Amino acid sequence: MKLSQEKFNVYVTPGTSQYQSLMADFDEIAIYLGELRDAGVPVLWRPYHEMNGNWFWWGGKDNFTVLWNLMYDRLVNTHK
Template identity: 45%
Template sequence: DISKINDPESAEYKAMIADIDYVSGLLKELQADKVPVIWRPLHEAAGGWFWWGAKGAAPCKKLFQVMYDRMVNHHKLNNLIWVWTREPNDDAWYPGDQYVDIVGRDIYKQGDHGSQVTEFTAMNALYGSKKMVAISECGSMPDVTNLTKDAAAWSWFMPWYGDFTRNSMHNSLDLWKKMFASSYVITLDEMPSLKNQ
């Protein structure tokens, strides 16, 4: 019960802290190997379909803040890039600028390979001067032609797994090839190594 996040003596609170501590131990192994991690906990919270969003904004926001504090200040993790996944009209859910590095948006519009410029513009109006914005999950990815035409410079996009990556109903092989061949898109082989920094 996430509403127990405000009761450090509760069994639920202690279980959440134990889970955070366990995951922190795994993340420390990556930190020791100098591996940065895009950390996107509690995604799609305002949708209400996950336990962390089921009791409303206040306990979810508090859990994000407690998790951040426990991982960063208690466990001294410094290899995490913290991503908050925004839902429409969820301002009350935002954990706060000091807890978030990047703001993402999950967009599932089957067969729509548009740039999602309306979402991009709205996200930049809210966060663009302070945070990078990304399509943190999508079904049908944007077509690079539309991204450049609309100047929708999302930091990244990530098609969900399974059929979203293999089924041409969502993303054709030709679209994948076009996207990754474009000079507008930076692929892993074009990135400098971040492991030895």
């Protein structure tokens, strides 16, 4: 499902309810990844697969980069 740029921007704009929901999803993912890390379980995780296509809502170089940076920052800097 491809989103219009306008709709995508709502998800990556701080202060919107969509952004807060996205951050909550990242927080939930961080909890599970942390549990696996603490249990010594190796994880192969591939978020946003096929990012070069335009058939997913995160598709496209620019949108993928923005989304990846948000996810990386949240998982690495907020959840240590």
